Amino acid sequence: MKSFIFITFAKFKLYDPNHTINMKINRNFVGFSLIVGLLLSSCQSKVDLIVHNANVYTLGQNNLKASAFVVDDGKFVDVGGEELLEQYTAKKVLDLQELPVYPGFIDSHCHFLSLGLSLNKVDLVGTKSFEDVLDRVKRYATNKELNAITGRGWDQNDWKIKRLPNKEQLDLLFPDIPVALRRIDGHAMLVNQKALGLAGITLDTEVTGGQIVKENGKLTGVLIDAPMQMVTNILPKPSVEDKIKSLQDAEEISFANGLTTVSVAGLDREDIFLIDSLHKTGALTIRVYAMISNSQDNVDYFLKEGPYKTDKLNVRSFKVYADGALGSRGAALKDSYSDLDNHTGAFITSKDSLEALAYKLAASPFQMNTHAIGDAANQVVLEAYNKALVFSDDPRWRVEHAQIIDTNDIKLFNRKILPSVQPTHATSDMYWAEDRLGEDRLYGAYANKALLEQSGRIALGTDFPVEDVNPFKTFYAAVVRKDSEAFPEEGYLPENKLSEIEALKGMTIWGAYANFEDKEKGSIEAGKVADFIILDRDIIKVSEKRILKTRVVATLVDGKIVYSNRIN
Numbered sequence: 001m002k003s004f005i006f007i008t009f010a011k012f013k014l015y016d017p018n019h020t021i022n023m024k025i026n027r028n029f030v031g032f033s034l035i036v037g038l039l040l041s042s043c044q045s046k047v048d049l050i051v052h053n054a055n056v057y058t059l060g061q062n063n064l065k066a067s068a069f070v071v072d073d074g075k076f077v078d079v080g081g082e083e084l085l086e087q088y089t090a091k092k093v094l095d096l097q098e099l100p101v102y103p104g105f106i107d108s109h110c111h112f113l114s115l116g117l118s119l120n121k122v123d124l125v126g127t128k129s130f131e132d133v134l135d136r137v138k139r140y141a142t143n144k145e146l147n148a149i150t151g152r153g154w155d156q157n158d159w160k161i162k163r164l165p166n167k168e169q170l171d172l173l174f175p176d177i178p179v180a181l182r183r184i185d186g187h188a189m190l191v192n193q194k195a196l197g198l199a200g201i202t203l204d205t206e207v208t209g210g211q212i213v214k215e216n217g218k219l220t221g222v223l224i225d226a227p228m229q230m231v232t233n234i235l236p237k238p239s240v241e242d243k244i245k246s247l248q249d250a251e252e253i254s255f256a257n258g259l260t261t262v263s264v265a266g267l268d269r270e271d272i273f274l275i276d277s278l279h280k281t282g283a284l285t286i287r288v289y290a291m292i293s294n295s296q297d298n299v300d301y302f303l304k305e306g307p308y309k310t311d312k313l314n315v316r317s318f319k320v321y322a323d324g325a326l327g328s329r330g331a332a333l334k335d336s337y338s339d340l341d342n343h344t345g346a347f348i349t350s351k352d353s354l355e356a357l358a359y360k361l362a363a364s365p366f367q368m369n370t371h372a373i374g375d376a377a378n379q380v381v382l383e384a385y386n387k388a389l390v391f392s393d394d395p396r397w398r399v400e401h402a403q404i405i406d407t408n409d410i411k412l413f414n415r416k417i418l419p420s421v422q423p424t425h426a427t428s429d430m431y432w433a434e435d436r437l438g439e440d441r442l443y444g445a446y447a448n449k450a451l452l453e454q455s456g457r458i459a460l461g462t463d464f465p466v467e468d469v470n471p472f473k474t475f476y477a478a479v480v481r482k483d484s485e486a487f488p489e490e491g492y493l494p495e496n497k498l499s500e501i502e503a504l505k506g507m508t509i510w511g512a513y514a515n516f517e518d519k520e521k522g523s524i525e526a527g528k529v530a531d532f533i534i535l536d537r538d539i540i541k542v543s544e545k546r547i548l549k550t551r552v553v554a555t556l557v558d559g560k561i562v563y564s565n566r567i568n
Contacts, residue, residue: 045087045088045089046088046089046090046091047070047071047072047077047088047089047090047091048071048072048073048090048091048092048559049070049071049072049090049091049092049093049094049530049559050068050069050070050071050084050085050088050090050092050093050094051068051069051070051071051093051094051096051101051532052067052068052082052084052085052093052094052095052096053067053068053082053095053096053097053098054067054068054094054096054098054099054100054101054534055067055096055098055099055100055101055538056068056069056079056100056101056524057100057101057102057103057504057524057540058079058103058523058524058525059102059103059504059505059508059509059522059523059524060079060523060524060525061523061525063079064501066079066080066081066524067080067081067082068080068081068082068084068085069084069524070084070088070090071530071559072559074529074530074558074559074560075526075527075528075529075530075558075559076524076525076526076527076528076529076530077526077527078526079524079525079526096534099534099535099536099553100534100535100537100538100539100540101524101532101533101534101535102258102504102508102532102533102535103508103509103521103522103523103524103531103532103533104258104259104260104261104508104521104531104532104533104555104556104557105257105258105259105260105261105471105507105508105533106259106260106261106262106263106459106507106508106511106512106515106521106522107254107259107261107262107263107461107462107464107469107471107507107511108263108420108459108460108461108506108511108514108515109263109265109400109401109420109422109459109461109462109463110262110263110264110265110461110462110463110464110469111186111264111265111266111463111464111465111466112247112250112254112262112264112288113243113246113247113250113264113267113271114186114465115246115249115250115253115464115465115469116243116245116246116247116248116249116250117238117242117243117246118152118153118465119246119249120242120246121150121151121152122136122137122140122149122150122151122152122181123136123151123152123153124136124151124152124153124154124181124184125152125153125184125465126153126158127153127154127155127158127159128158128159128160129159129160129161130154130156130159130161130165130169133154133165133181134169134170134173136151137149137151137170137173137179137181138173141174146177147177147236148177148178148179148180148235148236149174149177149178149179149180149181150179150180150181150182150235151180151181151182152181152182152183152184152186152465153182153183153184153465154181154182154183154184154190155183155184155185155327156183157327157431157432162432164188164190164213164220164222164328165190165220165221165222166215166220166221166222167190167191167192167193167196167219167220167221167222170190170191170192170221171192171193171194174192174194175192175193175194176194177194178191178192178194178195178198178231178234178235179191179192179194179195180195180231180232180235182228183325183327183328184327184466185325185327185328185466186325186466187224187225187324187325187327187328187330188222188223188224188225188228188324188325188327188328188330189222189223189228189231190221190222191221191223191231192221193219193221195231195234195235196219196221196231198231198234199230199231199233199234200230201219201223201227201230201231202219203217203218203219205227207226207227208226209225209226209346209347209348209349210223210224210225210226210227210228210324210330210346210348211223211224211225211227211330211346212224212227224324224328224329224330224346225321225324225330225346225348226348240274243271243274244274244278244283247274247275247278247284248278248283248284251284251285251286252563253469254286254469255286255555255557255562255563256552256555256563257469257470257471257552258471258533258535258552258555259286259469259471259555260286260287260521260531260532260533260555260556260557261286261287261288261289261511261512261515261517261521261531262286262287262288262289263289263291263420263459263461263511263514263515264288264289264290264291265291265319265369265371265400265463266291266292266293266319267290267291267292267293267319268292268293268295268298269292269297269298269301269302272290272292272308272313272315275288275290275313276308276310276313279310279312279313280310284312285312285557285562286312286557286562287312287313287314287521287531287557288312288313288314289314289317289515289517290313290314290315290317291317291318291319291369292315292317292318292319293318293319294318294319294320294321294349294357298318299318299357299360302315302318302366303360303364303366306365307365307366311529314515314516314517316365316366316367316516317366317367317368317369317398318357318361318366318367318368318369319369319370319371319400320349320354320357320368320369320370320371321348321349321370321371322347322348322349322354322370322371322372322373322377322378322380322381323345323346323347323348323371323372323373323374323376323377324345324346324348324373325373326373326374326403326404326429326433326436326437327429327432329343329345329436330345330346330373331345331373331374331377331403331404332344332345332346332347332373332374332376332377332380333345333374333375333376333404333437333441334374334375334376334379334406337436337437338434338435338436338437338438339435339436344374344376345374345376347376347377347380351380351384354370354380354381354384355384355387355388358384358385358387358388358389359387359388361388362388362389362391362392362395367395367396367397367398367516368385368395368397368398369397369398369399369400369420370397370398370399370400371400371401372399372400372401372402372403373401373403373404374403374404375404375405375406375409375441375444378399378402378403378404378405378406378409379405379406379409379412381399382399382409382412382413382417383412385397385399385412385416385417386412386414386417389416389417392416394416395416396416396418396513396514396516397416397417397418398417398418398419398420398459398514399413399417399418399419399420400420401420401421401422401425401463402419402420402421402451403421403425403445403446404437404441404444404445405444405445405447405451406444407443407444409444410444410447410450410451410454411454413451413454413455414454414455415455415456417455418455418457418458418459418513418514419448419451419452419455419458419459420458420459420460420461420514421446421448421451421458421459421460421461422460422461422462422463422466422467422474423446423448423460423474423475423477423478423481423498423503424462424467424468424473424474424477425446425463425467426445426446426448426477426481426492426493427477427481427482427483427492428467428483429446430483430488430492430493433445442493445493446492446493446496447493447496448478448496448497448498449495449496449497449498450496452498452502457505457506457510457513457514458498458502458506458510459506459510459511459513459514460474460478460503460506460507460510460511461474461511462474471507472539472547472548472550473548474503474507475500475503475504475507475539475547476544476547476548478497478498478502478503478506479497479498479499479500479503479544480497480544480547481493481494481496481497482544484548486544486545500539500540501540504539504540508522508523509522509523510522529557529558530556530557530558530559531556531557531558532556533552533553533554533555533556534552534553534554534555534556535550535551535552535553536550536551536552536553537549537550551565552565553565553566554566
């Protein structure tokens with residue numbers, strides 16, 4: 001286009017018989033030629049990477065779609081069409097043959113370190129009976145010298161006999177070594193007598209914020225929420241080397257699934273500093289939005305020191321627990337569980353403590369991100385937020401899970417308060433949620449669309465390792481509201497389906513917004529970090545039955561390939 005201006009200029013000069021225009025041109029020829037030369041030179045700007053012939057979902061403010069973009073020094077510098085090939089020269093050019101490209105996915109609620117650590121524990125996910133659990137534990141312990149056995153993933157709702165387990169058989173199998181097996185949601189634990197004894201838990205032990213389950217005057221070995229920490233305290237702690245390997249293993253899994261940022265729901269100070277040190281040495285690449293675990297020590301330290309930000313780590317929020325989980329009946333409900341009389345769950349953090357912390361954090365730069373599952377917990381959290389945030393302009397405080405909400409309380413969400421939800425929770429819980437809640441309470445359950453309409457944005461995650469890391473399951477559950485077997489046919493509570501673009505935004509730009517990072521990531525726009533993924537199919541347009549078959553072709557962070565199954 002710019003060279004054509006010069007050619008037209010030459011022809012125009014040739015066909016001016018009176019040379020009147022030529023005189024003016026001669027006086028400005030040198031200057032004009034210099035300008036044209038500079039313009040032509042700019043077309044040959046040298047950059048690191050050009051991606052073209054692609055189906056790019058930019059999710060930018062001005063254009064949703066593009067076919068090409070340019071990356072230099074780890075950032076997007078231009079986004080547009082095939083004309084970019086004429087304007088830049090690149091060290092590397094990727095012709096994607098119309099493959100779809102998206103901003104790097106953001107998992108807005110996960111347990112990143114826990115995922116890595118779980119790889120060295122007994123995997124109890126998918127067990128179909130308590131006998132299956134015992135078999136896996138026995139196989140794990142065979143021919144190993146262990147000083148403790150830990151595992152995670154059982155869910156009594158998947159068993160034919162849907163009752164919480166009992167420790168009796170564990171006591172027979174492992175009388176001399178502590179055993180601690182977490183439920184899939186992490187809010188209940190089955191332990192043997194050896195673990196109870198080491199933790200000092202007896203029939204007379206009293207706890208607040210949880211339950212020590214008893215039957216017929218005996219301990220069952222099931223602990224819900226708060227008392228679990230008593231057992232955790234006596235178990236062997238992973239070494240720094242164990243944690244480093246676990247973080248790197250979790251990163252590898254995340255990159256293979258197209259995740260470039262993970263919002264980690266609860267980290268202690270020492271683990272945050274470990275992640276920072278690994279980033280600085282290049283041993284860890286994935287971007288981390290760290291929610292600080294709500295211990296008094298952590299609160300005191302970070303409120304004194306303030307937020308901490310690097311190009312890979314962002315520490316400016318606290319993770320708080322209002323209640324437990326629905327599957328273990330620890331979620332705090334306004335009325336009794338439908339399948340357990342006179343039981344309403346429990347608050348892990350009291351109403352007064354939640355309000356006091358909300359006022360304290362509202363006076364700081366920190367965000368408050370509170371786990372709330374039951375309708376009672378959600379009401380208390382939302383009311384505390386609204387009171388504390390009266391004078392805050394852009395706090396972006398989050399309700400993590402926002403799972404069961406009284407329909408009268410949905411209006412308490414607003415532009416200051418964001419829902420951070422996990423769509424696969426709905427499709428995992430749908431087989432038993434009505435048993436817990438009854439039909440009426442389902443009207444405010446897993447209400448993703450209603451929450452989006454109220455707050456204007458919604459952040460999507462998985463809660464891994466509670467659910468699968470796979471973000472395509474997140475997308476599928478959000479837009480189709482079915483499980484992997486395509487059940488139910490019309491979708492679960494289908495009025496709360498998100499559109500494809502809404503779900504994609506929830507996994508990218510809205511996730512970045514929820515982390516105060518929307519100016520630097522979450523879309524493919526000039527000036528933002530070059531985090532993007534290439535997929536083997538367009539999840540926006542393919543039939544719903546093909547969404548779950550989607551595979552990541554490549555994941556790039558700062559314009560550099562961190563995972564690939566095709567590209568060198």
